Amino acid sequence: xxxxxxxANTNRWRxxxxxxxxxxxxxxxxxxxxxxSWQGALSVAVIMTAATLLGARVPPGVxxxxxxxxxxxxxxxxxxxxxxxxxxxxxxxxxHGLELAGRLAARALAGVTCLLFxxxxxxxxxxxxxxxxxxVPAEIAELALLIYxxxxxxxxxxxxxxxxxxxxxGHSTYRRHLRSLGVLIANLMPRSLSRARALEIxxxxxxxRGELRVLSPVRGVxxxxxxxxxxxxxxxxxxGLHTA
Amino acid sequence: xxxxxxxxxTHTYPGAVNALDRLNLYVERGRRLAILGANxxxxxxxxxxxxxxxxxxxxxxxxxxQPTGYDTPSLTAWRRRVGLVLQHADDQLFAASVAEDVSxxxxxxxxxxxxTRRRVxxxxxxxxxQDLADRATHMLSFGQKKRVAIAGLLAMQPEILLLDEPTAxxxxxxxxxxxxxxxxxxxANTTLVFTTHDVELAYRFADDVAIFNxxxxxxxxxxxxxxxxDALLSSAALGAPLLxxxxxxxxxxxxxxANDPLPRTPEAVLSLLQKPxx
Numbered sequence: 001x002x003x004x005x006x007x008a009n010t011n012r013w014r015x016x017x018x019x020x021x022x023x024x025x026x027x028x029x030x031x032x033x034x035x036x037s038w039q040g041a042l043s044v045a046v047i048m049t050a051a052t053l054l055g056a057r058v059p060p061g062v063x064x065x066x067x068x069x070x071x072x073x074x075x076x077x078x079x080x081x082x083x084x085x086x087x088x089x090x091x092x093x094x095x096h097g098l099e100l101a102g103r104l105a106a107r108a109l110a111g112v113t114c115l116l117f118x119x120x121x122x123x124x125x126x127x128x129x130x131x132x133x134x135x136v137p138a139e140i141a142e143l144a145l146l147i148y149x150x151x152x153x154x155x156x157x158x159x160x161x162x163x164x165x166x167x168x169x170g171h172s173t174y175r176r177h178l179r180s181l182g183v184l185i186a187n188l189m190p191r192s193l194s195r196a197r198a199l200e201i202x203x204x205x206x207x208x209r210g211e212l213r214v215l216s217p218v219r220g221v222x223x224x225x226x227x228x229x230x231x232x233x234x235x236x237x238x239x240g241l242h243t244a
Numbered sequence: 245x246x247x248x249x250x251x252x253x254t255h256t257y258p259g260a261v262n263a264l265d266r267l268n269l270y271v272e273r274g275r276r277l278a279i280l281g282a283n284x285x286x287x288x289x290x291x292x293x294x295x296x297x298x299x300x301x302x303x304x305x306x307x308x309x310q311p312t313g314y315d316t317p318s319l320t321a322w323r324r325r326v327g328l329v330l331q332h333a334d335d336q337l338f339a340a341s342v343a344e345d346v347s348x349x350x351x352x353x354x355x356x357x358x359x360t361r362r363r364v365x366x367x368x369x370x371x372x373x374q375d376l377a378d379r380a381t382h383m384l385s386f387g388q389k390k391r392v393a394i395a396g397l398l399a400m401q402p403e404i405l406l407l408d409e410p411t412a413x414x415x416x417x418x419x420x421x422x423x424x425x426x427x428x429x430x431x432a433n434t435t436l437v438f439t440t441h442d443v444e445l446a447y448r449f450a451d452d453v454a455i456f457n458x459x460x461x462x463x464x465x466x467x468x469x470x471x472x473x474d475a476l477l478s479s480a481a482l483g484a485p486l487l488x489x490x491x492x493x494x495x496x497x498x499x500x501x502a503n504d505p506l507p508r509t510p511e512a513v514l515s516l517l518q519k520p521x522x
Binding site for chain 2: 005006009015123124125128129145146148149152153195198199201202203204205206207208209212213214215216217
């Protein structure tokens with residue numbers, strides 16, 4: 001979780017406009033889903049991975065760490081598509097199984113790389129202000145913002161409490177570990193409430209009247225960037241349709 | 245001129261002793277006031293009364309000599325003039341990026357977008373954190389968060405800035421940086437009020453000091469007068485600042501002329517030390 005956030009806040013393309021990044025990620029996603037050929041999907045996966053690692057310079061370790069969970073699911077799904085078990089418990093390749101599995105793997109991989117690109121290059125702050133801009137109700141955007149902000153405060157607090165417990169041997173046996181964990185969770189609740197109350201005082205001091213309005217910085221959309229993205233997408237689309 | 249004044253304020257928390265006990269305090273325009281008291285003496289409770297967050301159980305707060313109201317329009321007008329910076333910056337920052345967070349206050353003053361951007365730029369520049377504008381708030385260091393919290397109020401351009409323990413938890417350099425920023429603000433005509441238990445800080449930075457103990461103001465007046473009163477300080481569990489002691493001793497010994505100003509910085513004290521003439 002926090003390594004995704006760190007990458008999103010430190011990568012080379014963090015300041016690029018949200019419009020360009022979503023145009024690339026969602027456009028490629030649409031192509032990956034709609035184009036029938038595996039070659040099309042595979043080129044999407046390759047291009048999006050290159051954009052993430054070479055373009056935005058997201059550390060490959062972070063990319064892989066984030067990738068590994070969906071990759072695991074994908075692998076299990078693909079194996080169950082490719083193989084079949086008959087009534088004598090003989091395992092064999094399913095008819096068209098490999099082809100089907102390959103197609104699915106290429107598409108799913110393409111989809112995941114698109115979303116990963118967006119997640120690893122775009123700070124949550126930009127995504128939330130984007131939500132506002134496309135007309136998502138303010139209440140939902142504000143809730144998302146506060147949850148995001150408090151997630152970090154809460155994990156910090158939980159981590160500090162865990163360290164304090166562990167240093168007093170609260171996690172030395174399994175039984176104690178469970179007990180300490182229970183106490184920790186129970187303590188987070190009143191702490192969160194008092195934090196929320198303190199925040200209310202802090203915001204009231206700054207004239208809060210029930211609405212969390214902020215001014216987001218303008219990030220210019222580059223015409224050349226949009227043109228390049230559209231060009232790449234057309235190219236991939238052409239490959240996908242040509243090989244179908 | 246008394247910009248803000250607390251008269252006979254009383255506040256009791258349920259099941260506890262009086263946090264404020266018929267407290268009197270005044271804030272004069274353009275002067276820096278340190279509210280000096282030991283831990284748990286009720287300093288924060290006092291600040292929360294001075295911007296209308298808490299309502300006194302008895303007594304009143306006066307703004308420009310007029311008793312303040314507690315309805316929404318009065319509170320809005322009050323907080324527009326009196327800004328409060330909480331001790332824990334995390335209690336104040338909510339937005340995902342620094343510039344967005346600082347823009348919150350000006351937008352609540354119903355300023356337009358252009359003016360808000362101007363105010364945000366001004367506040368970030370005043371605290372020397374322009375380079376943090378686009379950073380995520382949760383990725384800042386302790387000292388940086390503190391500055392962003394102050395910038396958030398400065399962008400509202402209040403006449404008085406109340407700061408709760410502004411240097412608590414800051415390292416030496418962080419404290420120096422913050423003080424020089426506050427110094428610039430003070431010179432730009434913002435009236436500063438801060439709470440602290442640090443007599444050295446109060447001596448160095450404040451024009452006036454109020455000694456606070458058990459919910460009351462024991463004394464309020466010019467810094468050197470108040471802080472040289474040993475009996476007064478010890479009755480509030482405080483001790484005299486070392487720099488002031490040295491300065492007074494230097495006067496006694498004739499190293500410092502009676503009408504020379506007392507040294508307020510370590511550098512000024514060091515310059516008193518000279519090689520004896522032989």
